[in-house]
Amino acid sequence: MEQKIEQLLRDSRLHNRIVSEETAASWINDGMTLGLSGFTRAGDAKAVPSALVDKAKQENVKVNVYTGASLGSDIDRIMADAGIVHKRLPFQADSTMRREINHGDMLFVDQHLSHTAEALRQDALNPVDFAIVEAISITENGEIIPSTSVGNSSIFVEKAEAVIIELNLAQPAEMEGLHDIYEAGEQGNREPIGLKHVDDRLGSKGIPVDIEKIKGVVITNQADSPSTIVPPDEETAVMANHLIDFLRKEKELGRLPDNLAPLQSGIGSVANAVLHGLLDSEFTDLEVYSEVLQDAVFDLMDAGKIRFASGCSITLSETKIEEVYADMNKYRDRLMLRPQEISNHPEIIRRLGLISINTPIEVDLYGNVNSTHILGTEMMNGIGGSGDFTRNSRLAIFVTKSIAKRGDVSSIVPFVSHVDHTEHDVDVIVTEQGYADLRGLAPTERVPLIIEHCAHPMYREQLYAYYKEACEQGGHTPHLLEKAFSWHTNFAKNGTMLEKSTLGV
């Protein structure tokens, strides 16, 4: 055995358990449930799932796949293509898998990312046969050191019948020490989670495991897939400025301290771009308590704006990966990665009073938010952690461009076609048009703010027309149920939400 591997597998009992990915895959049978490491393309198990896809070419294999969140390395794509997934949870973001889900060829359970661990602990899901977890090492005291994400790996390892490790030599070994693994324990027999500041350490540096449970170790050498987000543009810069204006006013009113409050920022290009906007702001000494840490967090650290960032995964663009991994020691003391149950825990989010920034698909006149379903039916990615954060944060902010599809879609609609965040949970909506602060407002007070400050001018008249007609029928939340989804059905039929009259036809 190479010396390097011996140094990484520090419990010698593991040395004779090194197997090929094919051997590991051969243990996986039809009908099993797998718990894979991986969160937003980071730290995913890469080799064994690929080998399983190959194996499925010879024999019938269909498995349930549980993960942290979306996988990279094309794993979700090839698994979907091969049709080997019976049920997938709690989140995905792959276009092929999305197609399978929306064709009804694959079952998908869209869960709050902090809920999966509880459901497993309660035995309310199929039990996990194999946890397949990427690691950068296994310590002498029997701890698995995860790589670029923690996700649900610790609960998978705890609950699984057996564990397969993917020891990935391509991941930065310097990450050892920056994970913080904490097991919440059984409900009803549980301590308060002691975290009071974003940089508090709660638990151990690795995932405790009974070495006998590790059935095999597969050696891999493959980097994470880089993130696919697009860089900030002029419009996202405008959105960032509106957000910063809002935060500045809150500070001036004494509602926020100078360094704001710990920030959470959602997945995707828009959330990243808006966070990026803080680079040019006066705010410093910022803290992040988030889920995935994207490029913007590291840009802000480099610029001395962010003091500390806690997350559950690191997902970077190609160039940023190189920069950060080449200089990991620079970030080590200012970073912590925790299980997603902890990064997204309502107890902590509420205690710290986070500012959460997430991206919706659409928002309605009253502030209800759709984060998941295009036209109410087609799954995009999943709710992810947006519900965990939105419900419990001090300020629940949603940022989106006011239109999509070159204006054929308005992001502000009369009635969202699917509800992921109810009006009770949404504080502020930001678009390139401005922002609407909905706190403490009754439904009818929110409408003009959202139309005037968030909707695109090309849709304002149409929104007012709906609202006025709805008001004639009355109610606390005026609606025309016959027409509530007419914008969506128009788009499906005519390719645009714009009404003919507005189009001048």
Added chain:
Amino acid sequence: MEQKIEQLLRDSRLHNRIVSEETAASWINDGMTLGLSGFTRAGDAKAVPSALVDKAKQENVKVNVYTGASLGSDIDRIMADAGIVHKRLPFQADSTMRREINHGDMLFVDQHLSHTAEALRQDALNPVDFAIVEAISITENGEIIPSTSVGNSSIFVEKAEAVIIELNLAQPAEMEGLHDIYEAGEQGNREPIGLKHVDDRLGSKGIPVDIEKIKGVVITNQADSPSTIVPPDEETAVMANHLIDFLRKEKELGRLPDNLAPLQSGIGSVANAVLHGLLDSEFTDLEVYSEVLQDAVFDLMDAGKIRFASGCSITLSETKIEEVYADMNKYRDRLMLRPQEISNHPEIIRRLGLISINTPIEVDLYGNVNSTHILGTEMMNGIGGSGDFTRNSRLAIFVTKSIAKRGDVSSIVPFVSHVDHTEHDVDVIVTEQGYADLRGLAPTERVPLIIEHCAHPMYREQLYAYYKEACEQGGHTPHLLEKAFSWHTNFAKNGTMLEKSTLGV
């Protein structure tokens, strides 16, 4: 001064602040914001709001009214009738007030009951001018002992410019000692909430107050209004049995201990009746961690089934009030009343792993729940604590009769006309038809369960017809947006959700 009053107002500085309700009301000016004690008809400020309504006959007075939850003593009714309320939050349950709200004559902000205190602490709502709080005494060390509810009283007292006490001689003085007042503190600078068991005491027996802040004390002598819930009936007994069957199976599967888990039970007749059903079950040594404690909780205590109950108010029927108050000492050591922020706190609900039982207005094929809006527009009461509990509990259960309005309304619809609890948050639906356990299921797996086990037979065919047509169009969550609300619009037009064909016309 009567000796009795001296014994209750133990800080002598208060003795010369006793005023009539008219005098207290004279301090309240147009445009002010009031924080009133009161939660589900219990412990509400009674005299000063009434006097304010009288005052408003002479002069223009419009105020914002914040409370714990709904008020009794007809206060919400007479305030609404007099048109003195500009904005009301976070919950109400009065038919006159409901009418005003739905006519657009009064603004109503429907909030999670655990959120109001945070919003006040953050200064995100209008500041409170007067806290008007019912008490049974004020201690020598400057604590206000609330009466039958705590609600938001402690945060109102803390944040208000001035405090008016209604010392109610009709409330049982023996309640002193069973309140537990805890202030969460500023977000970001806050300790974990130390509660690990339903009977843990966190804070003080009264609301700490700077005596100088108390501007006046009004002496009253008026009992709470009794609850208006209707007693259990044959159908609710059947529903309770389905629920107990489910809980029994969970126990047998080792997912729940013998004494289940601390129970939360929502407001209203159905939730009370279903809890009542536990009387005839094998479960003992039960614990309650809930919001309002209704008749059933005390029946279960009397029967030796409930060991301890923590809540934030006690709301009983006429006969039960007499029984319980006549024998308060019997319950003293088995009861605790806390601020609603604590009774409904996500941190505690998640830690204890509650079983929550709430009542929806309607549920859809995919498990989304409407708790608040009739036909998507008319406010019923408000979301109350149902979101606080549902999101964070171990088992989020909703119980409802499968039909309303003698069958003209199906409680199971294709698409709920308003969403208060999303499919991510709803675990089990119970009707008199049976129960559907939705945990770990994809949307299309949930549909047949909900139709077969929850929907009324008279609506099953119609539900399947919608679903089948929707499936032809596909999607992760199949829907026909053109027809999604057709059941509601049918009801509005024809007085029934039944389609003509099904009616045989």
